[in-house]
Amino acid sequence: MNDRPFDNRAWLLVLPVLAIVLFSALLPLMTVVNYSVQDSFGNNQFFWNGIGWYRELLDPSTDLGSRFFGALWRSLLFSAIILAIEVPLGIAVALCMPRDGWRLAATLVLMALPLLVPWNVVGTIWQVFARGDIGLFGHVVNALGIDYNYTAGILSAWFTIVIMDVWHWTSLVALLCYAGLRAIPDAFYQAARIDGASRLAVFRWIELPKLRRVLVIAVLLRFMDSFMIYTEPFVVTGGGPGNATTMLSIDLVKLALGQFDLGKAAAMSIVFNLIILAVCWVFYTVMTALDAEKQAEGPAKGAE
Amino acid sequence: MARITLDGIAHAYRPNPRSDADYALKPLHLTWERGLAYALLGPSGCGKTTLLNILSGLLRPSHGRLLFDGVDVTDWPTERRNIAQVFQFPVIYDTMTVRENLAFPLRNRGVAPAAAARRVTEIAELLGLSPMLDRRARGLTPDAKQKISLGRGLVRSDVAALLLDEPLTVIDPNLKWELRSRLKAAHRALDRLMVYVTHDQTEALTFADRVVVMQDGRMLQIGTPAELFERPEHVFVGHFIGSPGMNFLPAAVTGDRAVVAGFEIPLGAAYGPLPAGVPVQLGIRPDFTALGAGPGGLPVTLERVDDLGRLRLARVRLGPHPLVARLPDGVDPATAALYLDSRRLHVYADGKRVPPPGELRQEAAA
Numbered sequence: 001m002n003d004r005p006f007d008n009r010a011w012l013l014v015l016p017v018l019a020i021v022l023f024s025a026l027l028p029l030m031t032v033v034n035y036s037v038q039d040s041f042g043n044n045q046f047f048w049n050g051i052g053w054y055r056e057l058l059d060p061s062t063d064l065g066s067r068f069f070g071a072l073w074r075s076l077l078f079s080a081i082i083l084a085i086e087v088p089l090g091i092a093v094a095l096c097m098p099r100d101g102w103r104l105a106a107t108l109v110l111m112a113l114p115l116l117v118p119w120n121v122v123g124t125i126w127q128v129f130a131r132g133d134i135g136l137f138g139h140v141v142n143a144l145g146i147d148y149n150y151t152a153g154i155l156s157a158w159f160t161i162v163i164m165d166v167w168h169w170t171s172l173v174a175l176l177c178y179a180g181l182r183a184i185p186d187a188f189y190q191a192a193r194i195d196g197a198s199r200l201a202v203f204r205w206i207e208l209p210k211l212r213r214v215l216v217i218a219v220l221l222r223f224m225d226s227f228m229i230y231t232e233p234f235v236v237t238g239g240g241p242g243n244a245t246t247m248l249s250i251d252l253v254k255l256a257l258g259q260f261d262l263g264k265a266a267a268m269s270i271v272f273n274l275i276i277l278a279v280c281w282v283f284y285t286v287m288t289a290l291d292a293e294k295q296a297e298g299p300a301k302g303a304e
Numbered sequence: 305m306a307r308i309t310l311d312g313i314a315h316a317y318r319p320n321p322r323s324d325a326d327y328a329l330k331p332l333h334l335t336w337e338r339g340l341a342y343a344l345l346g347p348s349g350c351g352k353t354t355l356l357n358i359l360s361g362l363l364r365p366s367h368g369r370l371l372f373d374g375v376d377v378t379d380w381p382t383e384r385r386n387i388a389q390v391f392q393f394p395v396i397y398d399t400m401t402v403r404e405n406l407a408f409p410l411r412n413r414g415v416a417p418a419a420a421a422r423r424v425t426e427i428a429e430l431l432g433l434s435p436m437l438d439r440r441a442r443g444l445t446p447d448a449k450q451k452i453s454l455g456r457g458l459v460r461s462d463v464a465a466l467l468l469d470e471p472l473t474v475i476d477p478n479l480k481w482e483l484r485s486r487l488k489a490a491h492r493a494l495d496r497l498m499v500y501v502t503h504d505q506t507e508a509l510t511f512a513d514r515v516v517v518m519q520d521g522r523m524l525q526i527g528t529p530a531e532l533f534e535r536p537e538h539v540f541v542g543h544f545i546g547s548p549g550m551n552f553l554p555a556a557v558t559g560d561r562a563v564v565a566g567f568e569i570p571l572g573a574a575y576g577p578l579p580a581g582v583p584v585q586l587g588i589r590p591d592f593t594a595l596g597a598g599p600g601g602l603p604v605t606l607e608r609v610d611d612l613g614r615l616r617l618a619r620v621r622l623g624p625h626p627l628v629a630r631l632p633d634g635v636d637p638a639t640a641a642l643y644l645d646s647r648r649l650h651v652y653a654d655g656k657r658v659p660p661p662g663e664l665r666q667e668a669a670a
C-alpha cells in the first residue's frame with residue numbers, strides 16, 4: 001500500500017527540536033509546577049505543601065486569595081475598558097481614513113508611529129506628560145479646575161493608564177479594520193446605492209459583517225496584550241495608589257521577586273497560565289468556526 | 305417614466321482624454337422606450353458596463369446629457385434616479401435572511417411593511433425563492449444568490465429602468481434558460497424599460513426586443529434581432545451575430561453587378577457610385593447560400609464539411625476567398641457549385657453597409 005521507504009531512525013531528526021523545547025519551555029514550566037506545590041523558608045530548603053497554595057489562592061477569604069482575585073478583576077476590568085474603547089474607535093478611525101493618494105500614506109505613517117514606541121518609553125512619556133507640575137497634560141487638566149493626580153487619585157490613575165493604552169494601540173485596531181474595509185469589493189457599495197441604503201445601513205449590513213473576521217483577530221490581540229499588561233502601569237503608577245492599578249502580572253512579579261514567595265507566585269502563575277489557555281481556546285474555537293463557514297461557502301464566493 | 309434619452313453621452317476614465325482611444329464610450333445618441341427590453345451586445349471591453357453604470361449614476365459621463373422623460377438627470381445621484389441594477393456577480397447581504405434581502409430596497413425607501421411583504425412574496429414566487437425565504441442568505445448556492453440579486457432588482461415596481469449586467473454569468477447553463485424565461489415574464493408583468501448587457505448573442509437575441517451592438521465604445525447598430533440578422537449595418541455585426549458569422553468577400557461593384565475573384569455576381573439592386581479608395585465587400589449569411597448541382601453556380605473548391613447535426617456546412621473557397629455555405633442533403637460537395645440568394649446580398653464600403661438606392665431609410669425602429 002505504502003511503498004515509500006519507512007525508517008524509524010527518522011524520529012531522531014526530531015530530537016533537536018525536542019531538546020530546545022524541553023530546555024526553554026518544559027523544564028522551566030516544571031520548575032514552576034514544582035515550586036507551586038512546595039514551601040520554602042530560604043536556604044534552599046523546601047517543604048511539601050500539596051495543593052495548599054492553590055486552595056489558598058482560589059479562596060477569596062484568605063489574604064492570598066483576596067489579593068489574587070482583586071488583581072484578576074482589575075485586569076479583566078482593564079481589558080474590558082480597553083476593548084470597549086479601542087474597538088469602536090478603531091473602526092471609526094478606519095472608516096474615516098482616506099482611500100488613496102498622499103493623504104493615505106501620511107495617515108498610515110502617523111498611525112504606525114505609536115506602534116513603534118516601546119512599552120516603557122510610552123510609560124515614561126505619559127509619566128511626565130500627565131504630571132501636574134511639569135507635565136503639559138496634567139497641568140492643563142488641573143488648570144481647568146479638575147482635580148487630577150495619578151499618584152494619589154484612583155480615578156486619575158485609571159484614567160491615565162487607559163488613555164495611555166488607547167493612545168498606544170488604537171491604531172493597531174484601526175489598521176486591521178482598514179485592511180478589512182479595503183477588501184470589500186466595490187460592487188457591494190454600488191449595490192447599496194442602487195438599493196437606496198443609508199450610510200448607517202451600509203455600515204450595519206455590509207461593512208460590519210465583512211469586518212467580522214478582522215475584528216475577531218483585533219479583539220484577540222488587544223485582549224491578550226491588555227490582560228497581561230505590565231510595563232506601562234508599572235512605570236507610571238507602580239501599581240498604585242495603594243494597589244488600585246496592580247494588575248495580575250504586576251502582582252505576580254511583586255509576589256515572586258519582591259517578597260520571594262516562590263510557592264504562592266508559582267501557583268498564581270500556573271492559574272494565570274490556565275486562564276490564558278482557556279481564553280485562547282475560546283478564540284481558537286470561534287476562529288475555526290468562522291473559517292468553516294467561509295469554507296462552506298467557498299465555491300459560492302467565486303469572484304466576489 | 306416613458307423614455308430614456310442619451311444625448312451625446314461619452315465617457316473617458318482618464319481625466320484628460322486626448323485621442324479617441326482614451327474614450328471607453330464614444331459619443332452616443334439614443335432613445336429608449338418604456339416597456340421594451342434592450343440588449344447591449346458586444347465583446348468584453350466594448351463599453352457595455354460603462355454605459356450601464358452611466359445610466360444608473362454610478363458613473364458620471366465626461367460628456368453629454370442623460371434625460372429621463374426629458375428631465376436632465378446627468379448630475380442626479382443613483383439614489384434619486386430610481387433605477388434598479390443587477391450585477392454580474394451576486395451581491396447579497398449575507399447576515400440577512402433571503403426575505404430581508406429582498407425587502408431591503410423597499411425598506412430603504414420607506415415602503416409600508418404590509419405592501420413590502422406582499423411584493424417580496426410575489427417576487428420570491430416568480431424567481432422560485434419561496435422555499436428558502438427564511439434562510440440566512442449566507443451559504444446559499446451561487447444560483448440562489450444571483451436569484452436574490454435579481455429579486456432585489458425586480459422587487460421595486462416603480463423603477464424607471466431595470467439594468468442587468470450579464471446577470472446569468474454565474475448561473476448553471478441548464479438553469480440559465482429557466483431564469484431567462486422567468487426574467488422575461490417579470491419584464492412583461494412589470495412593463496418597465498429593461499436593459500440587458502451580455503456578450504452572448506443567443507442571450508441577447510432571445511431576450512431582447514431591440515439589440516444594441518457595440519464595439520470599441522461605439523454603437524454599431526440598434527435593431528430587432530431579425531433586422532440584425534437580415535441587414536447587418538456593419539461588418540462587425542455580420543461577424544458577431546449568427547453562428548457561423550456572415551461571409552464577406554472583397555468585391556468590385558458597378559451598378560447591379562459585382563465581381564469577386566474574377567466571377568461576376570448579380571446583385572439585388574443597382575448601386576450608384578461607391579466611395580472611392582475604401583475596401584468594398586460583398587456580404588451574405590451562410591443561411592442564404594447553398595451548394596448544389598446545376599447550371600449558373602459559382603465554381604468553388606471544397607475545404608471541409610462541418611456536420612452540425614441539424615444542418616451541414618461546407619467550408620469552400622471562391623477563388624482565394626474562404627466562405628461558409630449551406631450543404632443541402634443529397635448534394636455531393638466535391639462537384640457542387642455555389643448559389644447565392646442575390647436579394648440577401650449586401651454591399652459594404654469601408655465596413656459599413658451601403659443601402660441600395662430606393663431602400664427606405666431604416667430607422668432604429670423604436
